[in-house]
Structures are given as structure tokens and as C-alpha cells.
Amino acid sequence: MSEELAVVAGATGALGSAIVERLQARGLRVVAVARRPPDMPGVVPVAADLADDSAVDAIAGALDGPVRAVVQAAGLPGAGDVDTLTGVQVAAGFDTKVGGFLRLIRAAAPHLGPGSRLIVLGGHYGYEPSPAAPMAGMVNAALNNLVRSLADRWGPDGVTVHVVAPGPVESPRMEAIAARTAERRGDVTPDEVLDGYRRASPLGRLTTVDEVAWAVGMLLDDEAAALHGSVLSLDAGRRRGAG
Secondary structure, eight states, rough: OSEEEEEEESTOOOHHHHHHHHHHHOEEEEEEEESOOOTTTEEEEEOEEEEEEOHHHHHHHTTSSSSSEEEEEOOOOOOOTTTTTHHHHOOOOOOIIIIOOOOOOHHGGOOOOOTTTEEEOOOGGGGGGTTOOOOHHHHHHHHHHHHHHHHHHHHHGOOOEEEEEEEEEEEEHHHHHHHHHHHHSSSSSSHHHHHHHHTTSTTTTTTEHHHHHHHHHHTTSGGGGGGEEEEEEEEETOOOOOO
């Protein structure tokens, strides 16, 4: 096992837990961050709320070596469509996802060095917004912008910064979103909602959890430094824009 660390926030979610396993397979010691103490094999567990500034000290106290990767995999809080989304929900989404990424970086900053990776999970809606998921669109667009600023800040230190942006992911979270959408509309079933998401891809499928974890692991390769400051799309061909 390497002395290098990976810090993964949202470690107990479907995406976070798959990322933890992928990084462990690459020989990294994983500091697993979640609101409740993670009960996961082989990790250093940290209970912290990324929407609270106290998370910085809680995470920093668990770091005892060089940090190879910082991964913000925490999901967004549930929210409504463009007709029902509230300002309070918007603020909570930005504080958890965008503010949480900044808090993670501040906690790890003394342990970062050449070859370290700062990675945040964004999403397809950051480029192609939907009235059904306005908060995802706003927050993910903000992450795309923030990563460009962070790239300028950290690049001279040899630290690279990345957004991994999946489309809808085949997961329990996506099933819950489909159920809420079906309930709100009243004229479709959850399975029909999921089928609609699948048809939006030329491949007729959703992105998988393993594909997202693969992308995060791949960013640790030396050659991935050329992706510094960029958005890696994993949307199965959903994006229609050419820009």
C-alpha cells in the first residue's frame, strides 16, 4: 500500500463508494468523508458535512501524508423543477457542491504536490440545462467555471484540476429522480421516465457507476495531466452542442 492518500467526499454514495474501491485498487490509502462515519473496509473514516466550514479541520486532521487525489463526489441535495426550485435550495446546492470542493482543497492544500489531482463530479446539465433539473445545471456550470480558475491557481505547483461530467447514471439515485418526476407529471411511470433518459443517448443507455469510477482512476495516469482544467464528458453522446 502506498503512503499516498486519496480524499473522497461523498464516499458512501453509489458513485463515491465505487471511486473509493477504484482508488484503493491503485494502491492509495483512502480518507473517506461522509456526513456519518463511513463503515467501509480499509479506509480512514471522517464524519464531516461539506456544507460546513468545520469540515476543513475535520478532514485536515486525518491527513498524514502526501495527497495524490482529492475527489468531490458528494451529490446535490434534492430540489424541484424550474417552477418550484427555491432560493434556499439553490444556496444549499452551491454550498454543498461548489463550496464543498473548495473546503476539500483547503483541507488538503498542505499535502498537495506535483502530480496531485483535484477532481470534482459535475454533470451533463452544466452544458445542456433542463427545466426539470435547474439546480444541477447551475451548479455544474459553476463547477466548470471554477475549475478553470483553479487550474490557473494550482497548475504552477504541478497540481492538475478536472471535472468528470457524467450524464444520467444508472443508480438508485437516478431511480429516485425518475420516481419523483413520474409523480410530478402524473402521466408516466418511473420506468417510462428512465426509458426517456436512455433514448436521449444515441447508444440508448445511461452511464454506469463503474464508468464514472474508471474515469476518476484514469485521471491518476501521468498522461492525464494534459486534461488539466478540462471537463471530461461521460454522457453516452447526449450532448448536442458543438461548442
